[in-house]
Amino acid sequence: MTNPYAIETNDLTKYYGTSAAVDHLNLKIPYGSIYGLLGRNGAGKSTTIRMLLNFARPTCGTCSIAGCDSQQLTPELLTKIGYINEGHKLYGSMKIKEIQQYQAAFFPDTWNSKLFDEMIDFFELSKNKKIKKLSNGQRAQVSLALTLAPDPEILIMDDPTLGLDVVVRRQFLEGMIKLIQRKGRTILFSSHILSDVERVADHIAIIDQGRLRADCTTEEFRSAVRKLIIHFDNTPPQEMNIPGLLHHRCNEHIIEAILIAPPEDALNQWCKDNNANIHSEVEMSLEDQFIEYTITPTKRHLFSWDKY
């Protein structure tokens, strides 16, 4: 394998009118990883995924899957890619057994009927049931079985667990773990449920207003974003140039600072120079960290009843 990346984007950009949905995105996803794509609604996650699969054309820049430009994906290569769209849109008039045959035809060499049947049995679904008669969760289960049955080398999922109950959500996570344990498989998925992301993703990428804001291992992100409570002997300085500071909130002699991977020595030196001491560190969940990392500091709270 000459190209080490399963998925790669180079300055990938997409404009809708005058606004950039995706803005010079450079993402490199190595084989064998589970990449969680995070970002708020409208951040550009779906647009990125759509360009990867050639459902949308980049305004400029390029993207590729398995070393092949997304606009030149061959049928042969497409059989190695699994894709699950948001909302699990499937042909409603087909029965499960019909959609199975339909899907299998696209994967003549790799379709695994036994695996598909096993999953449908496990989900306690009848293969004679029509797709439109299924609940959202059941439709998602069919979509998972359809996508995993050909044993995809690269799996791309756009918010696959949106609106699903906890049991179906867990089944999706299990499917991902089972797949990744097969050698060289790669998964890219977007999600808003950060506890799921933390569980299965070894890397996270955060997109904010079309731009890549973070791209690292989940563990690196977990240890990099820190919230410290800092006490000042006197009035805190006007210029809060703490090393690694992202933003801070001030309350007289105390500040609450969100820092990104502050170098320990530089931080201690800064405290010494400014008559400050670190009172404590507030532990954060991945969700807390994501919020602190992506919010506009001046827009912390929705509104206050007191004002009205």
Next chain:
Amino acid sequence: MPLWIQIAPGSKQPVYKQIFDQVSQQIAQGKLNTGDKLPAVRNLAAELVVNPNTVARAYSLLEQKGLVITKTGAGTFISDPKLKDPDMQQISIINDRFDNLISQAVNIGMTGEQIRELFEKRLSQFNKLDDIHGDKTND
């Protein structure tokens, strides 16, 4: 006694730390004994529904701290606690934790006697400590 690990979703503790903490606690409580084999990384990952790299990270941290040893091809086993001495840095971390706990206890109005009593009670839960201590005195 099989390994029993529960991952708390959305916890403030990273997942690898949760696994590390729970295994080391079970070793301290004598639920896991010297020579016990830990599940293979891929099996535990599948069971807990977490990324295999996360389990591998927890195992390597356990190994780094001397709690387990990995024998190539054979698996990961609980190591013999008598073979390792707590180093000074680890002791100072424990000291800090004690200080935190004691000040919390004092803040909610507990007396020294009550704290001592509670400590003894908790300590008696860790039945393995007596064995270790006994063995060390005999050496």
